[in-house]
Amino acid sequence: MKIDIFNEIQNPRPWGPDQEQLRFRQALAQAELADELGYGCWWQVEHHGAEEFSLSSAPEMVLAAISQRTSRIRLGHSAVLAPSRFNHPIRVAERAATLDHLSGGRVELGLTRSTVPEWRLFNIDKDDVRPQTAAAFDMIPKMWTSDRFSHDGDGFTIDDVPILPKPYQTPHPPLWQAAASPASFEEAGRRGVGVLGTTMWESLERAERMIGLYRAAAEACTEPAGAFVNNQVGFFTFVHCAETDEQAMRNGAAAAAAWYSTRALTFFEAATDFRLxxxxxxxxxxxxxxxxxxxxxxxxxxxxxxxPAAMLIGRILGGEDVPEDELFDILSAQNSLIVGSPDTCRKKLRAYADLGIDRLLCLHQMGNLGDEEVTTSIRLTGELISEFDTD
Structure with missing residues (x-):
């Protein structure tokens, strides 16, 4: 199992002077450290209008900067918002191929549909989201592997155009799909692309069933979206490693998990998303x-x-102010979080590896955790990498 990093560039209040500049500098320094420690991939998310939750509205710029400060770590776009009002497929193909050259062939490209608030922000009809995402998965790898590209349908008319540059990797960077539901896991497998999920609110038991759903579909895929089947499963979760279990809690792990949960469920308008x-x-x-x-x-x-986690989500969506310790205990009870000493984190990482996960995306920089504590967590977790990543 590869140990990766997942990053939002979160920026909770209170804000000091030059706060945004500070957050970007911290992210670049964390990426350099992750590269030194042997993390597999740095995954940068894309969100718009997220305020405190994420400063990562231009992830391609962040990844380009990281590409010039690192030499080994792969660079994951997790994931490009695929409907064309967010990102036209030509621009996605061009930017990812350019980044692949700048990084010497280290790009991993994910695509996703996004959710209600971002569709509304960009004036996207919810009925257009799935067909446009499907079209992006179909078009982008063909743009990369064809001298000239044409497409007529799905709202696109492109006639015999050279899309340049071509990626540095041959035939092209691995493709991924961000997914949160069983249907999306199966869909990713049918497309022959890697799947990126989260265990923040899922038990390991349900995650294992979703992995099985994906693997069966991926193994049966004979016509992948790209030039090859990328049969890989990645999950992201909150990871905070400190010298002792007690220190991890003193650092504010419970408060960070509570902050993330309430902000994520609010920003993504989870009640509406659940209904859909x-x-x-x-x-x-x-x-x-x-x-x-x-x-x-x-x-x-x-x-x-x-x-209990599903009931917890319902309470938060109902406006209840759930105590931080109770929220943390409920999520910890289903092994959704990896928090504690190196020995505790080792055992929790092993539980994920035993599920057959290929990549575990560690969300270290979360909520109001201090930069020193985040850096320590990255370093201590990095010291465990060789036990799981045999490459």
Whole structure:
């Protein structure tokens, strides 16, 4: 299992002078340290209008800067918002190929649909999101591997255009899809692209079932979106490693987890997203084929009682101010978080590796954790990498 880093450039209040400049400098320094320690990949997210939650509205610029300060660590776009009002497929292909050259062939490219608030911000019709994302997965690798590119459909008319530069990697950088639902995990597998999920609110047991859903689809894929099947699973979760379990808590791990949970659920308008997901699931289950493997997955868990984490999310969405310690305890009980001493973190990392995860994306810089504490966490976790990454 590769140990990677996932980064939002979070910027919680209170804000001091030159706060944004400070956050960018910290991110670059953390990337340099991760490169020295042997982390596999630095994954930079894309969000817009996120205020405290994320300063990463131009991740391609951040990754370009990191490419000039590092030599080994791979550079992951996790993920480009794929509907064309966010990023036209030509621009995605051009930027990623340019970054691949600047980095000497270290790019990993993810695509995703995004969610309700960002669709609204960019005036995107929710019914256009899925077909445009599918079109991006179809078009971008062809732009990279064709001398000239044409496409007519899905709202695009492109006639015999050379899309340059071509990527440095041959035939092209690995492709990934960010996913949060069983349907999206299966969809990524059918496309033959890697899948990027989160365990922040998922139990390891459910994550294992979703991995199985993805693997079956990826192994059956004979016509991948790109030139090859990238059969890899990545999950991100909060990781905070300190000298002792007690020090990790004194550093503010519980407060950081609570801050992230409430801000994420609010920013992504999770209640609306949940309703839309339920509508999609109902259509799947009513389909003539019963929804395929995802339908079977949903029916198998239909009678399960809500997990404590699911009930916790409901309380937060209902406006309840859940105590930090209670939130942390509920998420920790299902092994959603990796927090504690190096020995504690080692055991929790092993649980993820035993699921067959290929890449664990560690979210170190979160909430109000201090930069020194974040740097220490990156370093202590980095000292464990050789136990999991045998390359």
């Amino acid at each position: 997901a339920m509508e999609r699931n109902e259509k799947l289950l009513a389909a003539p084929d019963g929804g395929g493997a995802t339908g079977d997955f949903l029916r198998a868990e239909a009678g399960d009682a809500p997990t």
